[in-house]
Amino acid sequence: MVKFRKKKPVLILLFIAALLSSSFGSAYAAANLEPIKAFFNRGATFVLxxxxxxxxxxNGKPMSAIYYNGVNYLPVRAVAEALKVPVNFDAAAQKIYIGDQPGAETPIFAMPMExxxxxxxxxRDPGETRVNDKPYKQVLKIDQYGDIVFTLDRKYKRLVLDAAIVSPGEHDVExxxxxxxxxxxxxxxxxxxxxxxxxEDSSTRMVFNxxxxxxxxxxxxxxxxxxxxYARIMDTSYFDNETGASAAER
Known part of the structure; x- marks a missing residue:
């Protein structure tokens, strides 16, 4: 009897949580989801x-087309990835982006980088991140020469690169x-x-396609x-999906 009384509040709380979750799901389904009768078309094959x-x-499991009302529907993510087109889902806005996601800026230090x-x-050394009297949180420090490799997966249109030459640099840098x-x-x-x-410039903004x-x-x-x-690439650099060189004027 004692054990039952200790468990009972927990069971009630779990029941309430489940009820709230079920109610929310039901409300969303009633407003946005419409049931249909469709079929997996196992006979359809694909040529890309x-x-x-x-x-x-x-998980690498094969997928089939879904047949509904005389039309074969394909899984959008699988198709987009096969065509090298980025696809993203904004769960909060319930919006699927196929291709470019407008307005998105990704700082270079948030990118896969080699x-x-x-x-x-x-x-992030404060002695290195102060570039021509302006402080930054993080920089790429290039002495003599070097390479930086970014993995984009076709997700961006531009690289907006902020760079500068610091003392005792003796030459313009390409x-x-x-x-x-x-x-x-x-x-x-x-x-x-x-x-x-x-x-002669304290910093230079470059826009690459x-x-x-x-x-x-x-x-x-x-x-x-x-x-x-002695060059520095600053953390104000980013990738985005804008077109043209308008960012250079910001």
Whole structure:
């Protein structure tokens, strides 16, 4: 009897929580979800860009088309990923983004990044993050030359890069964009864009077009290959899906 009394409040609380959850789910379903009678079309096969293709879920399990009212419906995430198009779901707004997500800015330090850790170093050291008398929280410190590789997965159109030359830098510094995807082949050696940070400027904002690229490399070096450069890439740099160079005026 004693044990029952100790458990009873817990059971009541669990029942109330379940009831609230059920009520919320029912209310949402009543307002937004409409039941249908559909079928898995196990006989439908897929050809993507001339080759056989099988859509799969996040666990690698094969998926079938859903047949409803004479139309075959395909899983949007599997199709988008196969076509190298980003897809994102905003649960709060109940909105599915296929392709670009407008207005989104991703700071460079929030991106998958590869650096050589010899001539390029990510640092939060206050002695290094103060760039030409302006404080930053984090910078990429490049001495002599270096490469920074970002994985984009075709999610962005632009890289907005804030950079500067610090004392005792002796030369203007070039920032060159390359396609670093494994599928790039010989084109990985072709410079896509080059921008220059000037000695006389306290900072320089550069806008690179990265639309359609899965992986990129930013190579940092002086034009005459002189190693005595001291450059910084600041944490105000970001990727976004805007078009044009309007960000350079911000």
């Amino acid at each position: 860009n001339g080759e056989a293709w099988q859509p799969k879920d996040a 650096i050589d850790n010899i001539y390029v170093v990510a640092t 920032f060159t964009l390359y396609n670093a995807s494994e599928a790039a082949g010989n084109t990985a050696l072709t410079a896509l864009e080059t921008h220059t940070a000037n000695l 990265v639309a359609g690229l899965e992986k990129i490399k930013i190579h940092v070096q002086s034009h005459n290959l002189n190693p005595y450069i």
